[in-house]
Amino acid sequence: MRKEGPVAFGLICGLVVIIVTYFSAPALAKVKGELDQWYLIATAFAVAVGLVNLAQIHMRKINQKKEGWGYSIVLMVGMVGFLLFGMTVSSAGDPKFQWMYNTTVVPMNATMYSILVFYIASAAYRSFRIKTGEAAVLLIAAVIVMLGRVTIGEMISAMIPKWTSWIMNVPNTAGMRGVTIGATLGGISQALRVLIGIERGHLGGVE
């Protein structure tokens, strides 16, 4: 029962969701609504689990004074500070909480993405080498799209935006469509494996 119980429960819940999604079943729709609420609550608890895990990792690092333990202190101060202050305010829109969030998390998040341009420039110069015919095709397409997606492409030639549009609408869309369909079929296959109990990794080591 220790193995079969969770699998059976998962199968029943999965079947409820599938039936309600594709057929009209008012009685089961109420059950699905309840399952959705459980999911939302579980997601919130998953955040709490992540918090505890992060705290364990970084506290261990601080205690053992491993390399970079100073940054772990900064992380713990920020995490605990936000958590404690957040619990004292009535909503995420509280002006003081918003001020803390907008002056720390938002600029840091934006900065992480902003520095990518320098890594791309460095990688473009040091690593992008035309060693094969395919790499040459990739380079030519990349140059056309890079020029076509900015205003300077039209200044160089009126054909660049047209070629860019063709690359995006024809070979790119065809390839992405294939990838999307393939990934979706893989996802359906994986979901079926979980539902019927072939895949049991989510059960936490139950054989």
Add this chain to the structure above:
Amino acid sequence: MSFWEKAQQLDRRIIYTVMIVILCAAIMRPVGLAISVNKETQMAYDAIDKLPAGSIVWLGCDFSAGGMPELIPTLQSVMIQGFRKNLRFVAGGMWNMAGNMAEVAWTAVSPMFPEKKYGIDFVNVGYKAGGNVLLEKMVSDTHAAFVGVDHYGKPLKDLPLMNEFKSFKDCKFIFGFFTGTPGERDYIKFVGGPLGVPIASSCVAVSVPETMPFVQSGQLVGLVGGMRGAAEYEVLVKVPGRATAGMDAQAFAHLVIILFIVVGNIGYFVTKGKSGKTT
């Protein structure tokens, strides 16, 4: 060591410095390159333009601060276009910065329309955990999905607009702003497909290739891609902003990266040729 061999070992700090100088110069001294409008951006603009006055539009702010330069200008432009047409907006999303992003846009746009009031013409319901399950819940009951309060903790029942927007069935259009997952696919799966609500998307430039198939299939009625798309939308609403200002910098950054690729490959072929001759 020859010039090209030394060039292959170029310190990356020199590359970073060149990029910083180019970007700063382009931002401080913009050239003002002309911006033409792509078909997909025009489709999104026209779809909003066709909506009757008073229609409720859901603004899905499903992005984080990393997407702000590319998506906030579009969000603001859509709100400007919508307020001119007396559309009403409800903003929120599945990402934890949804409320903040909506607030940034409302704070920037509301002074241009002092007659538009929070609670009547615009509501920010913010973020709740749950991802696409939140979307599913919104299909039947938005108030329950957001636990009855908006981003600022105000009860939704006290906001006149929310008494008309009880679920996605009450909105005429969805304009989503995405930087990843959950994103437009979830809206298409759970809202656009089942309810037939038209969806337009604004996404970061790296997501444009994977989103194009949905535009071709008609599951998205328009696509505003990256900062270029945002600049195009600013041209359409005739309110140039940060996207327009950033296009020059992006253009020169792309040119510099192409130059780096070309120079790097010239050096590669020259040094490869020399080592081939000496062996």
